[in-house]
Amino acid sequence: MHEHEFTLSAIMQSSGWILFAVAIGAIIANIIESRNWTGFISFIANPLLKFSRLPGVCGISFGTAFFSNNAAGSMLASAYADGRITRKEMFIGAITNSFPAKFRHMMRPAVVIIPLLGITAILYLAIQLIIEILQVLLVFSFGRRKNLDPTEYHAAVRKEMPTWNESLRFSLKATGKILLRVILITLPIFIFVAYLGDKGVFRQLEKKIPRNMQSVLSPETIAIMGSKMGGLVSSATVADKMFHEGKVSMLQILIALMAANMITIPFSALRRNLPTALGIFPKRDGAWIVGITQCLRFVFNLAALAILILIQVKF
Structure with a gap:
């Protein structure tokens, strides 16, 4: 949908593609989740935990966090209350459990934005994964016990594997719930951004931004960052539109997504993480x-x- 094509047919066509991509991606993601997808990441979890040399309960908690971070945190809190781990080990275990949760x-x-952004989405997700791994390695390095055997990874396995029909x-x-969210949040944001572009708002903003900053902080980049408040899928739909119109490059999309991610970190911590953690840990x-977890992630x-x-x- 190019500039000056803010028509009903263009909106319907673009919205239809977004809904199709989201639906296919969501179906695949939910099937994988229901079929116990955590086994796929054991090749990452195993070496990380062996490096940590933490008590065994930390390995069990780490595996449990792939299903429920609350249950994993409760394990650590109980182990600390029983004297099986130290306060330092509880902290290290809880902080590194953010990797499975993330x-x-x-x-x-992931499987929704990849059809929209392609290699850009893969690069963004890879950067996020590398960041989490580096964060875990840094925290584990502070808690290693050389006299303990390498910690084993214990994947939490559900009692019964559901049938394919289930x-x-x-x-x-x-x-269906995801599509409802897309219809109520993502599409209105997408249409609003398209409307602003059609009215020349971004061209006017561009004139007010110093030329030497436009490659990094363009109006389109700001729009992608703002749409991240509606979720990653919302920002991906806006970025996809602007990329195909030639208004942003792959690198500019990555910059916008990373910057928006930093902005949302404190809000996410206050809304989701803090209330739960206060109820679990002493x-x-x-x-x-x-x-500590969110500060490390931010840095x-x-x-x-x-x-x-x-x-x-530079380039």
């Missing part, structure tokens, strides 16, 4: 765990963003 959180939007029913039901430990994201901006400016 992996699970990325799973659904998996399909689960997937269709979950996909005293103020929950607040410290969330604070690593900032470093990755700085590298991307440097590449954009």
Whole structure:
């Protein structure tokens, strides 16, 4: 949908493609989830935990976090209360459990945004995965016990594997909820951004931005960042539109997504992570765990963003 093509037919065509891509991606993601997809990441979890040399309960908690971060946190809190692990080990276990939680959180939007953004989405997800792995390695390096055997990874396995019919029913039901969210949130944002572009708002904003900053902080980049408030799928749909119109490059999309991710980190922590952690861990430990986790994530994201901006400016 190019500029000056803000028509009903263009909107319907673009919206139809978005709904199709989201539906296919969501169905695949939900089927994989219902079929116990956590076994696929054991090749990452195993070496990380062997490096940590933490008590065995930390390995069990790490595997459980791929299904439920709350259950994993409760395991650590109980082990600390029983004296089986130290406070430091509880902190390390809880902070590194953010990796499985982040992996699970990325799973659904991953298969939705890849059809929209292609290699750009793959690069963004790869950067996020590398950031999480580096964060885990850094935290594990502070808690290694040389006198302990390597920690084993214990994948939490569901008691019964659902049949394919049950998996399909689960997937269709979950996909319906995702499509409803797309219709209520993603599409209105997409249409609003398209309307602003048709009215020349971005061209007017571009004139007010210094020329030497336009390659990094263009109006289109700001629009992608703003749409991230509606979720990763929302920003991906806006980025896909602008990329096909030739208004942003692959690198600019990555910069926008990384910058938006940093902006949403504190809001996500306050809305989701902090209330749960305060209810699981003793005293103020929950607040410290969330604070350290999100600060590390922010710093690593900032470093990755700085590298991307440097590449954009230099090349």
